[in-house]
Amino acid sequence: MHGDLSDADAQFREWMRENLQRAAAHFGLELAGEPRLGWMDRSIGALAGRGGERFWLRVVSEHKQWIGGNFWTGNLDANVFTGLAKPRVLDVYEWEESRQQRAEVLTLLPGSPCSRTGALREPIDLPDPWWAGLRRTVDAVASTPTKRVNADQELVVSRIRQRFGDSADLAVVRWETVHGDLHWANLMRPGFGLLDWEWWGRGLAGTDAATLLCYSLLVPEMVERIRSVFADVLESESGRLAQLYVVARLFRRMDKGDHPDLAGALSAHAETLL
Numbered sequence: 198m199h200g201d202l203s204d205a206d207a208q209f210r211e212w213m214r215e216n217l218q219r220a221a222a223h224f225g226l227e228l229a230g231e232p233r234l235g236w237m238d239r240s241i242g243a244l245a246g247r248g249g250e251r252f253w254l255r256v257v258s259e260h261k262q263w264i265g266g267n268f269w270t271g272n273l274d275a276n277v278f279t280g281l282a283k284p285r286v287l288d289v290y291e292w293e294e295s296r297q298q299r300a301e302v303l304t305l306l307p308g309s310p311c312s313r314t315g316a317l318r319e320p321i322d323l324p325d326p327w328w329a330g331l332r333r334t335v336d337a338v339a340s341t342p343t344k345r346v347n348a349d350q351e352l353v354v355s356r357i358r359q360r361f362g363d364s365a366d367l368a369v370v371r372w373e374t375v376h377g378d379l380h381w382a383n384l385m386r387p388g389f390g391l392l393d394w395e396w397w398g399r400g401l402a403g404t405d406a407a408t409l410l411c412y413s414l415l416v417p418e419m420v421e422r423i424r425s426v427f428a429d430v431l432e433s434e435s436g437r438l439a440q441l442y443v444v445a446r447l448f449r450r451m452d453k454g455d456h457p458d459l460a461g462a463l464s465a466h467a468e469t470l471l
Contacts, residue, residue, distance in 0.1 A: 211239055214241065218300075220256050224288060230244030242256070252302050253284060255300065256299065257298070264299075267345045267346060274394075275397055285304045287303065308385040308386050314456070315412050316380070316456045335405045338460065343374050345398030349370075356442055360444070360449075369402075370434070379395055381409075402430075403433065406427035410431065411443045412459075448460075
C-alpha cells in the first residue's frame with residue numbers, strides 16, 4: 198500500500214515538473230534553478246531567466262471546485278501593495294489538464310529564505326533594520342482596505358472550538374488586513390522580504406504576529422524578539438485571541454503531518470493563553 202502511495206506521489210511530482218516546463222515554454226523562459234515543491238506538493242517554483250533577466254516562475258495546481266477562492270488570485274491581487282519588500286506578479290497563464298493550473302512570473306527578491314520550513318528550529322541573527330522592515334510591512338498591510346477575506350468570525354470560532362471546546366469568549370473585537378501565512382520559509386534575509394501572498398485578506402487583528410510567534414516556539418530567544426517587536430499587538434485582547442486561533446490552526450496542519458515537533462510547545466503556549 199505504502200509503495201503505491203509513494204509511486205503516486207512521485208508521479209504527481211514529475212507531472213508538476215512538466216507543468217513548470219510547460220509554463221516556462223509559454224513565457225519564453227529558461228529554467229535556471231532546481232525546482233522547489235510547495236506545501237503538499239500543490240505548487241512548484243524555480244528560478245527562470247530570459248536574456249540577462251531573472252524571475253521566479255511558480256505553478257499551482259488545484260481541483261476545479263477549489264479555484265474560486267481568494268487564494269487563487271492572492272499573489273496577483275497583492276500587486277496593490279507598493280513600496281513593500283515583496284514580489285510582484287508580472288504575468289499569469291492558466292490552463293486545464295485534469296486539474297486547473299495557474300502559472301505566475303514574479304519578480305525576484307534578493308537573499309534567501311530564513312528557513313527551509315515554516316517552523317524555526319535554531320536562532321538566526323537578523324539585524325535591527327530587518328525587524329523594523331517586518332513591523333513596517335505588517336502595519337502597512339494591516340491598514341490596507343480590501344474585500345478579500347482571510348478569516349471571518351465563523352472560521353475563528355469553529356477552529357478554536359474544534360481544538361479547545363467552549364474555552365473562552367471568542368467574539369472578535371478587531372479586524373485588519375493580514376498576510377495570513379507569516380512563517381520563516383516566507384521571510385527573506387539578509388535584507389527583509391516577504392513571499393507567498395496567496396492567503397492575504399481581512400482577518401483577526403494580530404494574526405501575523407501570532408503566526409510568526411507560534412512558528413518560533415522552539416527557539417526561545419526568537420520568541421523574545423518577536424514579543425518585543427510586537428508587544429502592543431500580542432498583549433492586546435485581539436492579539437491573545439489571534440494566538441489561540443493560530444495554535445488551533447497549526448494543530449490542524451499537524452494532523453496532516455506538518456511540524457510534529459511543535460506539538461509540545463504549542464500545547465504549553467495554549468495553556469498560558471487559556
